[in-house]
Amino acid sequence: MASVLKFPSFKFLNPNPISPTSASVQVGFRRFSCSAPSSAAVEGDSSIGSVSLGHLTRPDFPILHQEVNGSKLVYLDNAATSQKPTAVLKALQNYYEAYNSNVHRGIHFLSAKATDEYESARRKVAAFINASEPGEIIFTRNATEAINLVAYSWGLSNLKPEDEIVLTVAEHHSAIVPWQLVAQKTGAILKFVNLTEDEVPDVEKLKEMISRKTKLLVVHHISNVLASALPIYDIVHWAHAVGAKVLVDACQSVPHMAVDVQRLDADFLVASSHKMCGPTGIGFLYGKSDLLFAMPPFLGGGEMISDVFLDHSTFAEPPSRFEAGTPAIGEAIGLGAAIDYLSAIGMQKIHDYEVDLANYLYESLRSVPGVHVYGPAPSQTVFRAALCSFNVENIHPTDIATFLDQQHGVAIRSGHHCAQPLHRHLGVSASARASLHFYNTKEDVDAFIHALVDTINFFSSFK
Amino acid sequence: MAISSSFRLFSAKIPQSLHLPYLSLSKTLISSTSILPRFSFFRPISISFQRVPTKPSSSSSSPSLTSASLQPIEDLPPKLQEIVKLFQAVEEPKAKYQQLLFYGKNLTPLDAQYKTTENKVQGCVSQVWVRAYLDSDKNVVFEADSDSVLTKGLAALLVQGLSGRPVEEVVRVSPDFVVLLGLQQSLTPSRNNGFLNMLKLMQKKALELYIEAKRSSELTGVEDPKVGVAGTGETGLNSNVEKPVRTSNLSSKIGGIEDSVVRLSSEVSGRDSNLGGGATSETALGSRGGRIKEILERALSPIELLVEDISYQHAGHAGVRGSDGETHFNLKVVSEEFEGKSLVKRHRVVYDLLQEELQNGLHALSIVAKTPSEPTSPQNQIPSKEGTFGIRKASKEQGLASTLFCAIFETKSEEKEVHLAPYRAEWKERFIITSPGGDPLTPSILLYLLSTS
Numbered sequence: 001m002a003s004v005l006k007f008p009s010f011k012f013l014n015p016n017p018i019s020p021t022s023a024s025v026q027v028g029f030r031r032f033s034c035s036a037p038s039s040a041a042v043e044g045d046s047s048i049g050s051v052s053l054g055h056l057t058r059p060d061f062p063i064l065h066q067e068v069n070g071s072k073l074v075y076l077d078n079a080a081t082s083q084k085p086t087a088v089l090k091a092l093q094n095y096y097e098a099y100n101s102n103v104h105r106g107i108h109f110l111s112a113k114a115t116d117e118y119e120s121a122r123r124k125v126a127a128f129i130n131a132s133e134p135g136e137i138i139f140t141r142n143a144t145e146a147i148n149l150v151a152y153s154w155g156l157s158n159l160k161p162e163d164e165i166v167l168t169v170a171e172h173h174s175a176i177v178p179w180q181l182v183a184q185k186t187g188a189i190l191k192f193v194n195l196t197e198d199e200v201p202d203v204e205k206l207k208e209m210i211s212r213k214t215k216l217l218v219v220h221h222i223s224n225v226l227a228s229a230l231p232i233y234d235i236v237h238w239a240h241a242v243g244a245k246v247l248v249d250a251c252q253s254v255p256h257m258a259v260d261v262q263r264l265d266a267d268f269l270v271a272s273s274h275k276m277c278g279p280t281g282i283g284f285l286y287g288k289s290d291l292l293f294a295m296p297p298f299l300g301g302g303e304m305i306s307d308v309f310l311d312h313s314t315f316a317e318p319p320s321r322f323e324a325g326t327p328a329i330g331e332a333i334g335l336g337a338a339i340d341y342l343s344a345i346g347m348q349k350i351h352d353y354e355v356d357l358a359n360y361l362y363e364s365l366r367s368v369p370g371v372h373v374y375g376p377a378p379s380q381t382v383f384r385a386a387l388c389s390f391n392v393e394n395i396h397p398t399d400i401a402t403f404l405d406q407q408h409g410v411a412i413r414s415g416h417h418c419a420q421p422l423h424r425h426l427g428v429s430a431s432a433r434a435s436l437h438f439y440n441t442k443e444d445v446d447a448f449i450h451a452l453v454d455t456i457n458f459f460s461s462f463k
Numbered sequence: 464m465a466i467s468s469s470f471r472l473f474s475a476k477i478p479q480s481l482h483l484p485y486l487s488l489s490k491t492l493i494s495s496t497s498i499l500p501r502f503s504f505f506r507p508i509s510i511s512f513q514r515v516p517t518k519p520s521s522s523s524s525s526p527s528l529t530s531a532s533l534q535p536i537e538d539l540p541p542k543l544q545e546i547v548k549l550f551q552a553v554e555e556p557k558a559k560y561q562q563l564l565f566y567g568k569n570l571t572p573l574d575a576q577y578k579t580t581e582n583k584v585q586g587c588v589s590q591v592w593v594r595a596y597l598d599s600d601k602n603v604v605f606e607a608d609s610d611s612v613l614t615k616g617l618a619a620l621l622v623q624g625l626s627g628r629p630v631e632e633v634v635r636v637s638p639d640f641v642v643l644l645g646l647q648q649s650l651t652p653s654r655n656n657g658f659l660n661m662l663k664l665m666q667k668k669a670l671e672l673y674i675e676a677k678r679s680s681e682l683t684g685v686e687d688p689k690v691g692v693a694g695t696g697e698t699g700l701n702s703n704v705e706k707p708v709r710t711s712n713l714s715s716k717i718g719g720i721e722d723s724v725v726r727l728s729s730e731v732s733g734r735d736s737n738l739g740g741g742a743t744s745e746t747a748l749g750s751r752g753g754r755i756k757e758i759l760e761r762a763l764s765p766i767e768l769l770v771e772d773i774s775y776q777h778a779g780h781a782g783v784r785g786s787d788g789e790t791h792f793n794l795k796v797v798s799e800e801f802e803g804k805s806l807v808k809r810h811r812v813v814y815d816l817l818q819e820e821l822q823n824g825l826h827a828l829s830i831v832a833k834t835p836s837e838p839t840s841p842q843n844q845i846p847s848k849e850g851t852f853g854i855r856k857a858s859k860e861q862g863l864a865s866t867l868f869c870a871i872f873e874t875k876s877e878e879k880e881v882h883l884a885p886y887r888a889e890w891k892e893r894f895i896i897t898s899p900g901g902d903p904l905t906p907s908i909l910l911y912l913l914s915t916s
Contacts, residue, residue: 069647396611398589403613406647407557415588429590429610458557459612462564 053353054441057345060085061439071409074447079224079252079387079435080413081274084338091337092279095330103329104303104320118329121336122319128339129250129269130260131286138285138292138319139332143251144174146270146285147218149322150247151178153295154268155216161187163215166244168193168201168230169425170223173418175249179218188215195425200228200376207238214244221253225419225433226375227358227385229253236265245291251275252385255437256354258347261286273331277437278338282331285322292318299324350438357436357445358386364449365390365434370456374426387435389417392452395459397432403458408451534637543624543640550644559645563616570619573608586660589614593661595668597676602627603669607661617658620644621665630673634666748772751789751820759796762816766835767797773829790826797833806832 058064061083066073075083095117101110103118119134126134140146155178159165165179169192176190183190193206201223210217217239222229232248239246245267253259255276261269268291272283287295297304297315301324306314315321342350362384365373370393378384391397401414412434416423423429434448536544546566553559577594584591589611598604605626607618625633638659748756748770756770771793794813801809809832817825 396589396613398611399613403560406560430588458560459564462561462568462612 052441053345053349053438054357054444057085057439058441060087060341062086062089064439068409068411069406071407072447074408074410074444074451076434076436076440076444076448077411077413078437078440079275079417079433081280082255082277082437083439084277084279084334085341087341088278088334088337092330092334095333100330102326114329117333117336118327121332121339124336124339125284128343129254129271129286130262132262133289135317135319136286136289136292138287138322139327140270140283140285140322141281141328142274142283143249143270143272144283146283147174147247147249148178149285149298150268150270150287151182153298153322154245154291155179155182155188156186157296159183159186159188159215162213163188164191164211164213165189166191166193166206166209166214166217166219168206168219169195170201170226170228170419170422171218171220172224172249172251173420175218175220175247176421192421195226198376199226199374199426201230203231203234206235210238210242210244212242214239214242216245216247218247218249220249220251221259222250222256222385223375224252224387224435225389225417225422225431227387227389228376229383229385232264232266236267240265252387255342256347256385257351267291273335273338276335276338277341278335279328279331281328282335284335287318289318292322295322297324298322301325303327345438353438354386354436355383357440357442358384360442361386361388361434361436361445364445365452368392368449368452368456370394371452374431386437386440387433389431389433391428391431392456395456397430399459400432400452400455403455404448404451407458408447408454410448410451412448534639536640536643539636539640540624540628540632542626542628543620543636546620546624547640547643550646554645556645560613563620563646564612565616566619566623567609567612567616570608570615570622571606573606577606578608584657584661584664586657588657591615591618591657591661593618593664593668595665595672597672598627601629601676603630603633603672605665605668614657614661617641617646618661621662625665630669633669636662636666638662749789751825752792755792755794755817755820755825758816758820759794759813763796763798763800763812765796765798767795769793769795790824791829792825792827793829793831795831795833797835799835801832801834802836 063083064073064075095114099110099113099117101108101114103111103115105111106115122137122139123134125131125137131137138146138149140149159182163186165183165188167176167179167190179190182188191209193201193209196202201219206219217235219230219232219235221232232246236246247268247270248264248266250259250269250271252275254271259269266286267288269286270283274280274283295318299322300313303326304316304321304324306316359378362373362378365371365388371390372393373388373390375389376382376384392400397414401412404410404412412432414432415430417431417433423431436444536547539547550559550562553562573592573594578592582592582594584593589609591609591611591614592607594606595603603626605622607615607622609615609618625636641658749772752770752772756768759765759768759770772789772791773793774790796813800812804812810830813828813830813832814821817828
């Protein structure tokens with residue numbers, strides 16, 4: 001069933017030289033093996049007729065090749081966290097084995113090397129999202145911390161009573177709660193945009209909600225439940241017209257497509273490393289230079305200071321100003337390695353593959369009776385990310401997720417996905433969610449659907 | 464081997480006791496099983512298949528689970544034992560789930576009015592509610608519901624297994640038994656462990672019901688001197704300690720709750736003395752303790768006198784080494800002699816009286832000195848905040864009959880008006896649990912509270 005192939009022309013896809021020869025893939029048409037996958041002529045569907053990106057990259061992810069509860073693992077919880085390729089694991093190991101040292105402060109060789117690699121990671125992140133300079137990238141623990149940074153640093157010093165902050169009901173808790181806390185302290189008001197009947201945030205209403213009083217918009221780029229995308233370019237345009245800033249939660253977009261902060265003209269943008277094949281414990285905030293320079297510190301400590309006296313201190317320039325204490329050095333370097341890995345594949349390629357997979361997942365799910373998928377239907381004009389939150393009539397999502405895991409080894413998520421207001425709005429207490437990444441394949445989707453049907457039958461037979 | 468497999472199938476389906484109808488089957492088996500002398504085939508009438516050695520009767524998922532580390536299955540309430548055995552007999556995972564769902568299906572639905580926040584189990588991804596009440600025999604009865612059928616099944620297991628049992632039994636159940644069911648239910652205590660939190664909520668509710676019931680039964684027995692103090696059948700009370708306590712406190716007009724508190728504390732101290740190891744009991748005091756008591760009684764004619772030897776707490780430090788062990792005491796003296804004297808003066812009086820002892824090895828005294836008209840403070844005050852507690856264990860080496868504990872705790876449920884003041888002010892930060900000789904429930908309560916604090 002599996003055949004081992006050498007495809008010399010595909011080497012560029014895998015920075016890891018070992019994998020092409022150890023790949024065990026199913027190949028439909030061997031005669032296409034000599035042409036690059038992107039030129040496989042089958043109507044933009046790059047996976048049939050050639051080796052799909054999923055099959056190509058799977059060997060790089062050792063964790064995917066295991067059994068759970070007696071079945072092969074089918075990992076479909078990527079919106080919660082992604083898996084890491086060996087390149088990233090190696091980078092982490094190598095850091096600790098070869099040059100672990102505290103950054104910025106030391107003079108010796110190891111410290112200099114660690115600092116170089118750490119700052120190189122910062123440059124990689126900046127290049128990855130097309131920031132105008134590396135200093136606009138602040139490393140944080142994760143996107144949540146990055147949003148809190150903006151809230152406590154920019155928010156507390158810029159928001160006054162009656163100022164308005166516009167969000168959607170579909171925001172992640174990390175994009176809502178810090179602003180609730182800061183609004184309490186400053187007297188600002190939070191306003192929320194509801195969904196349309198198509199279960200997407202009402203962009204028209206959002207536009208109307210922006211006024212002279214609006215000081216900030218906090219919006220997701222791609223929703224982790226609805227899979228919909230917001231027109232960030234337009235939103236930023238409307239916001240800037242009234243002098244408001246925009247904070248973009250790009251956690252679900254940066255890992256899956258090319259994001260250009262200059263083109264979007266976003267004021268702030270946050271993302272987490274662990275969702276983009278990097279290690280946990282590191283994330284970043286992008287902020288426009290002039291904004292960052294005007295912001296007071298968030299956390300105090302070493303590294304973010306200039307001079308320290310007993311009664312006061314002066315502070316460093318950004319990004320150091322917002323990076324107190326010893327950072328997650330190895331993890332930042334690991335994130336850099338992840339970016340290298342993704343860039344070697346090409347974000348456009350990843351995006352195209354995932355659009356394909358997203359449609360396949362959506363259509364397959366919808367064909368199962370009793371299943372309701374939240375969010376918009378994908379079409380030529382409507383983009384849908386490769387994730388589906390859904391509910392099955394009369395069966396609790398937790399039951400579904402439990403059975404899928406225990407009987408079929410399929411890992412999905414059940415709950416409110418850190419979006420309680422959204423679920424309340426949709427009128428449900430919880431939903432199940434299957435989310436994909438470029439190392440998933442159509443076979444994964446098939447296995448999931450098969451398992452889901454079995455699960456539904458099991459619970460239905462009990463009614 | 465074919466025989467044993469059919470045996471296995473056979474045993475899984477039939478109950479433990481066998482009846483004659485199965486005899487015919489055994490006859491056909493006999494002919495081909497003459498090689499198995501262990502089974503009493505040769506006397507068809509009294510065949511018993513109960514212990515078939517070839518079939519593992521308990522779930523083979525992990526034989527080590529039935530080791531001593533788990534609460535022994537015999538300690539579980541009987542219905543729960545049955546449930547565990549039933550699940551162990553079902554080997555196929557899918558069938559286990561079906562069994563679980565079956566339980567859930569047969570759970571009596573919970574009335575909507577009971578689906579309150581108070582009754583909701585925290586940490587479940589699905590919604591689970593649990594309700595508890597006491598029946599006429601003072602056994603706790605549970606009802607539960609959930610929107611997820613698997614969780615409902617688990618809730619049903621607990622409801623069926625624990626309902627109608629006395630509170631003490633319910634509170635003692637450890638969640639470990641769930642691994643025996645083979646449902647791969649995690650036992651990691653975490654915010655999200657619904658099953659664990661379900662069980663804890665049920666135990667907590669049972670406990671609250673018990674305390675409330677006890678309290679209301681004591682309140683109704685206010686006039687009867689027997690109730691509350693000797694109601695539990697305690698004898699050998701220190702009459703000079705107990706009666707004055709009751710009188711003086713009854714005379715202070717504070718309220719019904721304080722009375723029940725007093726009763727509880729005197730009940731507690733009654734238990735102490737009954738067991739002969741109590742801090743307040745004469746029999747536990749050594750010679751010095753006895754002398755102290757005598758001196759204070761003679762000089763101050765106290766209406767209340769409590770002398771407690773806490774030397775073991777300090778065993779090992781400089782003041783104790785080289786002495787005969789009686790080095791540190793807690794004293795509580797309520798006497799008219801203290802009238803008009805400042806706190807410092809009162810302490811001075813006591814120290815002066817015990818000069819000789821202090822020079823002969825008595826190292827330290829912790830003194831509470833009150834006049835009869837003063838509220839013997841914390842005993843009559845109801846702290847409204849939730850207490851924190853640590854343990855002080857009276858050790859066996861001190862010559863006490865058993866590990867000695869006495870209940871002091873505060874609970875938060877103001878809406879239920881269950882307040883229990885600390886037995887003594889200075890013990891506010893510690894508690895001791897009554898020994899099993901007293902009310903058997905109390906150690907469990909405290910252990911339970913410990914585990915949840």
